[in-house]
Amino acid sequence: MEEAPPVLNPLTTFALIGVAGLACQWLAWRVRLPAILFLLISGITLGPVLGMVQPDELFGDLLFPFISLSVAIILFEGSLTLQLRQLQDIGPVVRNMVSYGALINATLTTVAVHYLVGISWPLAALFGAIMVVTGPTVIVPLLRTVKPNARITNTLRWEGIVIDPLGALFAVLVFEWISAQQGHGSWVEATVIFAETIVVGSLVGAVAGYLFGLLLRHRWLPEYLQNFATLAVVAGVFALAENLRHESGLLTVTVMGIWLANMRDVHTEDILDFKENLTLLLVSSLFIVLAARIDFADVKLLGWGSLGVLAVMQLLSRPIKVFFSSLGSVFTFKEKLLLAWVGPRGIVAAAVTALFALKLEQMGYEEAYLLVPLAFTVIMGTVVIQSMTARPLALALGVAEPDARxxxxxxxxxxxxxxxxxxxxxxxxxxxxxxxxxxxxxxxxxxxxxxxxxxxxxxxxxxxxxxxxxxxxxxxxxxxxxxxxxxxxxxxxxxxxxxxxxxxxxxxxxxxxxxxxxxxxxxxxxxxxxxxxxxxxxxxxxxxxxxxxxxxxxxxxxxxxxxxxxxxxxxxxxxxxxxxxxxxxxxxxxxxxxxxxxxxxxxxxxxxxxxxxxxxxxxxxxxxxxxxxxxxxxxxxxxxxxxxxx
CATH class of the missing domain: 3.40.50.720 (NAD(P)-binding Rossmann-like Domain)
Incomplete structure (x- = not known):
């Protein structure tokens, strides 16, 4: 008789996640590979392999709120590093990559999912929309190891941070279209919801960024309260935007962060240091928690088609997107090659997929449960492939920064x-x-x-x-x-x-x-x-x-x-x-x-x-x-x- 996996109490489980995250980060530092690779392996080992971490039982109904708020904090920290002056050379390329470049990516992914996995067109379109995101949770740790030149680094950071909220909005639009197909609404209603989400996210984020910037500029907050105040304000603004219009929270915190980063006479260095440490903790925990939710039985049901989708995304949709987005730009051919190779998926893709899969199952789409294992196949595939190859490729192409010695x-x-x-x-x-x-x-x-x-x-x-x-x-x-x-x-x-x-x-x-x-x-x-x-x-x-x-x-x-x-x-x-x-x-x-x-x-x-x-x-x-x-x-x-x- 097969032994049941050890049952750990919540306190021990939380401690285990923290220790495992630290071990993964330390190992990544020692061997100079992105920590995401080891965090995924750790989560799979502690979750489906050993059964020691069961996120759904551990968090219950708080799992998705915890994931959403954590992603919001990570996005805000990333947006605090975005200086508008960085767009002088790369602005058009970033704009193209997060607009029609994302549509190209989504279209090719949708076709691949439909024909290679056999999922219906509506669900394939939703998956294609979600998979346009990359995100700072995977891009920033990868860049820390790959160390490409400043132009590539800034482009990937801007794309990763901006595409996260836009990708989530794109997914909302497709989901509303699916709901309209089921008789729950119309195209007009879907378009109105999409517009409202953008307006709410942009306005609330800009106003919150400006008002909080005034607090910092005029020193109306004592220094010892600034980090705590920032965390509280980000959480509050995110919750406010989500209550005003669902799925607008990520756009709100991104706009707020960019506003603060570029506001005159506002110094965010100490806040950024605190946020970087907090982000390290959240990224480590989130990857372990989400990887622990993988069900290998569902992955097997996808068959070889899931690997085909991964190959299309890595070798076809991403390169085509970069090629068209960078036409006429200052990027060299070798820089374009590395841009085309680096585009891992991360926390936002996993969280948004899980959320919409649950809603679609409630709407009667029985095959919706396949979206989650398919998303994790893409996430693990892109992370593993690019973690192992991006640094050698950057060195071979001559687009890596020299060692910082x-x-x-x-x-x-x-x-x-x-x-x-x-x-x-x-x-x-x-x-x-x-x-x-x-x-x-x-x-x-x-x-x-x-x-x-x-x-x-x-x-x-x-x-x-x-x-x-x-x-x-x-x-x-x-x-x-x-x-x-x-x-x-x-x-x-x-x-x-x-x-x-x-x-x-x-x-x-x-x-x-x-x-x-x-x-x-x-x-x-x-x-x-x-x-x-x-x-x-x-x-x-x-x-x-x-x-x-x-x-x-x-x-x-x-x-x-x-x-x-x-x-x-x-x-x-x-x-x-x-x-x-x-x-x-x-x-x-x-x-x-x-x-x-x-x-x-x-x-x-x-x-x-x-x-x-x-x-x-x-x-x-x-x-x-x-x-x-x-x-x-x-x-x-x-x-x-x-x-x-x-």
Whole structure:
């Protein structure tokens, strides 16, 4: 006799879903694959395979309200990242993809479902309408792994977020048409309902976004209440729109998010950080819960036809949609290929399919129950195929961003320039920022990429190119600026790659002058290595040199040779190309074949430290000043007139 699956109480089940979601996210991070893949596998294992998670019993009548509200929060978080300026190049393509491109996609999918699975035309049309959605629940995690260039990334994000509410509206229109066929209404009524849904969603979303933006702009909410208020307002606005007109809630929260993201003098960074964490929790839970509802018996009833539908959607309808939507655009052929390949389906497709399938069964459509397993076949198929292949395809096509291993540097002073040149010699990208024009001009004379301005400005937020940048170095002679930079970028870059120099205030006996450790990041080179010390050494002729450690010349040997020379080890690079900084928080133990970069005073240059030691010049091969000014488009005195120094 077959053993019954273990029965878990609700508390244990919720805890199991949370632990499984965490394990999937961690595993995805370790193997660099989208977490959705592991979340689906986990949900199927805990649900239909082991029977440990039974969502319908666990949530009861609250299952679909929970799913709907969770999707609304996820959509709102995604729409908060949509800046209208991103549409400058991609606007027409996004518009085409969510309008007639979606109709092309729906039509081809409808035909495939009808002929390959044998479902009636009305139900096939409804399924085709639902399957136009992609959504941030699957697009954003996939983009985090695939890392295509900015144009592709912005296009897929805009399409995924905008198409979700529009796809749901499209499905409502088709459903109302089916109801009219059954004598429950007419085409006129269906059109009126569709129009009302768009009007309600747009108006409520715009008004809610504007009013909440005023609260944030005028600081009428204390900072500690902003995240809670945002969550409460999003839930309330979503519920209000749903009560005014069913299925308008997703459009409402999307419009609200886009309005807030583009409203002048409204800062949503802290809210976005909170929403990102909440979205991670919701996405992890939702995928496990929905995957646990799959019934393999229904999947078997679909036969090979379901795989045929998947093939049509992946290889035919999506590419044709992208081809026609991008005609005459700035996209290259290779960029179009990746756009045509990436289009996974996610939470919204699963939730909306389940909702309409239930309604259609109540209307007498017996085959409606097949829509849910068919939807999950498409979801699992697109997620698995694209998770495994999108990153290699992006690399093969040459449309992927370079690995984010470069450094954004606060300061373009002599210390910052010397370290930047050393990093560049090791094939690491650098970007120097400074408000002193003389420093910027000197950096450009050395052919170093620069940003003239402060990293703390709105202009930097909008225009700073961080492609290939994965860390921050605070090398300004202003300690407070370094710490402010750390505070700004500590959530954007990994903790071990956000570093700044020590300052004299760090040793102040009065605790009121000492910067809190949580605002400092990693301390570069050591507690006693300040900007003043480095600048003094460089002014006296110190150079950054690279030394390759060997089996006969260890790091301890290097330390012994330079014990009395005031040489400062800066960073090391292992044979795999990974860079490690010397910091006050951790001791490094460089091994053989590691390359050590250090600042060596001029007095020690004549010493024979190692045959493998060579200087990393920060000023060699500099062009003539006039030629460099022309090459780097340096401004004239008239251009600089009126510029202010900090």
């Amino acid at each position: 470069g450094y954004l540097i606060m300061g373009a002073n002599p210390v910052a320039r010397a370290i930047a040149v050393a990093l560049r010699s090791a094939d690491y990208r650098v970007l120097l920022s400074d408000t002193y024009w003389d420093n910027i001009a000197s950096a450009r004379m050395q052919d170093l990429p620069t940003f003239y301005g402060t990293l703390l400005s709105d202009h930097a937020d909008k225009h700073l190119d961080l492609v290939g940048i994965g860390g921050f170095l605070g090398l300004s002679h202003h300690a407070e600026r370094n710490h402010l930079g750390v505070m700004k970028y500590r959530n954007e870059f990994p903790q071990q790659k956000v570093l700044s120099l020590a300052s004299s205030q760090d040793h102040a006996p009065n605790g009121k002058r000492k910067i809190s450790d949580k605002h400092r990041g990693q301390t570069l080179f050591g507690e006693d290595i300040t900007f003043s010390k480095l600048a003094s050494l460089i002014a006296k002729g110190a150079k950054i040199k690279s030394t390759t450690l060997t089996d006969s010349f260890h790091f301890a040997d290097w330390q012994q040779h330079h014990h009395n020379a005031n040489s400062i080890p800066l960073f090391v690079i292992d044979p795999k190309g990974s860079l490690f900084w010397f910091t006050a928080q951790a001791e490094l133990a460089p091994q053989s074949q590691w390359q050590l970069f250090s600042l060596v005073p001029s007095a020690s240059e004549s010493k024979n430290v190692s045959d493998s030691t060579q200087a990393v010049s920060s000023d060699s091969h500099l062009p003539n000043k006039d030629d460099a000014s022309k090459k780097h488009n340096l401004p004239t005195d008239d251009d600089r007139r009126g510029e202010k120094r900090d």
